[in-house]
Amino acid sequence: MKKVTVMTAVMALAAGTALAQLPGADALKQKAAGAGGAAYLAARTAFNKAVKDIPFAYNSAELNLDDPKYTVAGVNVGEFMKKTVIPALVKAVELAPADKQVTVTGHASRRGTEEPSGSFQGNTALSKARAEAVVKYIMANSDLPESRFKVVAAGSSAPLAGTDPAADKNCRVSLELQ
Numbered sequence: 001m002k003k004v005t006v007m008t009a010v011m012a013l014a015a016g017t018a019l020a021q022l023p024g025a026d027a028l029k030q031k032a033a034g035a036g037g038a039a040y041l042a043a044r045t046a047f048n049k050a051v052k053d054i055p056f057a058y059n060s061a062e063l064n065l066d067d068p069k070y071t072v073a074g075v076n077v078g079e080f081m082k083k084t085v086i087p088a089l090v091k092a093v094e095l096a097p098a099d100k101q102v103t104v105t106g107h108a109s110r111r112g113t114e115e116p117s118g119s120f121q122g123n124t125a126l127s128k129a130r131a132e133a134v135v136k137y138i139m140a141n142s143d144l145p146e147s148r149f150k151v152v153a154a155g156s157s158a159p160l161a162g163t164d165p166a167a168d169k170n171c172r173v174s175l176e177l178q
Helices: 006-014 025-033 038-050 077-095 123-140
Strands: 102-106 149-153 172-177
Touching: 038 077, 038 172, 077 123, 077 172, 102 123, 123 149, 123 172
Parallel strands: 102 149
Antiparallel strands: 102 172
């Protein structure tokens, strides 16, 4: 049987081969989990570099998959999720130690209050609902379990650098693999 190295796994994952299809996959996953796991670190770095923030409309937690006003890297959100986010996430999670999670952080602009006020649900609840919408979409379109996700509601506490805190660009969800 062919010996599978960390580099072989990274190359196979880059080519779209599932880790489970490689001979010696269990041993490789254990090796990736130990000593910093070179394959996992490479997959995590690639994921964090490839995946950009997912935009949302002001005061909405609806994932705008086909709306031309909402694009990431020049493509609509639906295409970005299907062709970039989910494949990169599945590849990285296959190599991730079991205790590693994907942090899905919802954000809001500084318009409105953090807590509910009148008919406004509040930035904290809105940012949480945005993050949950992204997790729900990923789970519906992959085999990843909910336990691999950590939802964080940042509200309006982390505006994009160099952006007006009240700008719609801050209505977003960010993903990061630990």
